[in-house]
Amino acid sequence: MGRALVWDATCVDSLAASHLPSTSQKAAAAAESAQMLKRPKMFLLRQAVSNARQLAPSVRAMSSKGPLVDLTVDNDGVAIMTLQRPPVNSLNLDLLKEISKSLDDVAKNKSRGMILTSSSPTVFSAGLDIMEMYKPDMKRAEEFWTTLQDVWFKLYGSSFATAAAINGHAPAGGCLLSMSCEYRAMVGGKFTIGLNETALGIVAPKWFMDTMCRTISMRQAELALTTAKMFTVDEALKCELIDEIATDKADAINKCKTFLKKFEKIPPLARAITKLKMREEPIKNLQTSRQADVQEFLSFLKNPKVQQSLEMYIQALKQKAAK
């Protein structure tokens, strides 16, 4: 009752020159390819429409999702998602699954916005759990990478507003999570943030790079990615990798809330569609290359040289931790 219907029909000319090679091989190939092209658009539209309405604020715990993510909604209707996988919130399959599920919960609960933070006093997230990549079980590795992609789609492409209260180090995947949000307040001090993959002998996937290029300038991103630059908090502010420096975690959360408040007077549907249109291109790119991206990750893991680099990196981390 009272729900709007949108019809979006496409008539494909299966005899068009561009379709002939495929339709002569397979019936309905042209329609199939038109359908594939339409999927990303429909995905974005569906998300925008289903999440644009806001609920009255209330204080409640939203989850019995287990201990790796804590999700609460404060009095202002803002969801606070806290990563809590000691010691360093490294993103293993279990944590990624919980983040993914929590993002679904935030979307369903129509929160005013979401703030991503960490329960650790010194680490926002250490990025991907290296143990998921070192001598992996390939089936699990595939699920791991697919879940990471899901998390990125849901966070980067969320129609609810997002901000990161970065209360500690944020290397690699930790930096990616924060860059996928719309705003970043980072606690000042000795913390660092950046995509350091090349230092591990790893090439950051294209969608990591795209996310960085849409946060800082292309020039700064190229320099940072090739040199595995870890930015100090001051440097991060200067190149706009972060938006504000906070005195502590509470201040970072307050700064994120102030950012989210800016949307109070903006019609939510217009805001959401604008955001999703701005982010459409990298999302579509990964949607169309999703399987290839998984295969690239798996073949990267099978490379003995990569395994050797990972082993050395793990040893170095352990030695550092033991000091």
Ligand SMILES: CC/C=C\CC/C=C/CC(=O)SCCNC(=O)CCNC(=O)[C@H](O)C(C)(C)COP(=O)(O)OP(=O)(O)OC[C@H]1O[C@@H](n2cnc3c(N)ncnc32)[C@H](O)[C@@H]1OP(=O)(O)O
């Ligand atoms: C085709 C595409 C192919 C591939 C793409 C792959 C993409 C990968 C992206 C990534 O995210 S790779 C991960 C990169 N992350 C890092 O390089 C961060 C490494 N960690 C650190 O630099 C530090 O730990 C820290 C600055 C985050 C925190 O320092 P601190 O508080 O001093 O903690 P410790 O260094 O003492 O570490 C405590 C404990 O945690 C273990 N650990 C740290 N990081 C990771 C990690 N990413 N994965 C797994 N485990 C990690 C560390 O070894 C220590 O373990 P102990 O057992 O010795 O206590």
